[in-house]
Amino acid sequence: DAGITQSPRHKVTETGTPVxxxxxxxxxxxxxxxxxxxxxxxxxxxxxxxxxxxxxxxEVSDGYSVSRSKTEDFLLTLESATSSQTSVYFCAISVGTxxxxxxxxxxxxxxxxx
Amino acid sequence: xxxxxxxxxxxxxQEAETVTLSCTYDTSESDYYLFWYKQPPxxxxxxxxxxxxxxxxxxxxxxxxxxxxxxxxxxSLKISxxxxxxxxxxxxxxxxxxxxxxxxxxxxxxxxxLA
Numbered sequence: 001d002a003g004i005t006q007s008p009r010h011k012v013t014e015t016g017t018p019v020x021x022x023x024x025x026x027x028x029x030x031x032x033x034x035x036x037x038x039x040x041x042x043x044x045x046x047x048x049x050x051x052x053x054x055x056x057x058x059e060v061s062d063g064y065s066v067s068r069s070k071t072e073d074f075l076l077t078l079e080s081a082t083s084s085q086t087s088v089y090f091c092a093i094s095v096g097t098x099x100x101x102x103x104x105x106x107x108x109x110x111x112x113x114x
Numbered sequence: 115x116x117x118x119x120x121x122x123x124x125x126x127x128q129e130a131e132t133v134t135l136s137c138t139y140d141t142s143e144s145d146y147y148l149f150w151y152k153q154p155p156x157x158x159x160x161x162x163x164x165x166x167x168x169x170x171x172x173x174x175x176x177x178x179x180x181x182x183x184x185x186x187x188x189x190s191l192k193i194s195x196x197x198x199x200x201x202x203x204x205x206x207x208x209x210x211x212x213x214x215x216x217x218x219x220x221x222x223x224x225x226x227x228l229a
């Protein structure tokens with residue numbers, strides 16, 4: 001357990017509505033990530049952050065935005081949810097003694113867009 | 115771009131037997147990290163084992179060990195004395211040390227353990 005929580009754990013929403021998922025960590029780690037998991041695709045990186053207000057895009061960033069105003073919180077926003085964004089979303093941190101060399105994951109959020 | 119391939123979508127093993135899960139990757143980097151993660155039905159992603167590319171010795175963690183073949187870009191996971199609790203999805207992952215700190219995951223192998 002790396003002290004990572006995600007909220008909500010489950011959400012059902014309708015197409016076109018905005019959705020924000022929250023990732024919270026308790027140990028002030030610098031690197032945080034958002035992934036989505038879909039059958040046959042493994043985990044795909046949406047966005048990641050390497051510090052407060054420092055973020056970068058991953059391979060599937062279209063339709064998603066992120067914000068990190070505090071070290072402990074990393075927010076993922078779907079501005080206008082679509083059915084293709086139905087997925088399980090994982091937050092992760094990256095830690096290591098010589099650098100961020102190992103990832104640990106939150107429990108995941110199952111999002112359904114109707 | 116780096117890629118990670120897990121060519122076995124599903125595997126089965128008899129309880130107490132040994133099974134090997136395959137992973138290959140493609141990179142032009144010389145220094146990187148490789149990982150195996152386990153995802154049981156609870157959905158939680160659990161780190162199983164980690165290998166640093168500059169280390170020739172294969173990593174081991176109790177019943178879990180890897181066969182790291184750097185030249186062949188192969189990173190297989192061996193599970194010895196399989197237990198019912200080992201049933202899960204297993205993901206291979208790669209991260210290079212170039213500074214982007216991005217991780218790349220394979221598509222996973224579902225392991226079934228037969229009693």
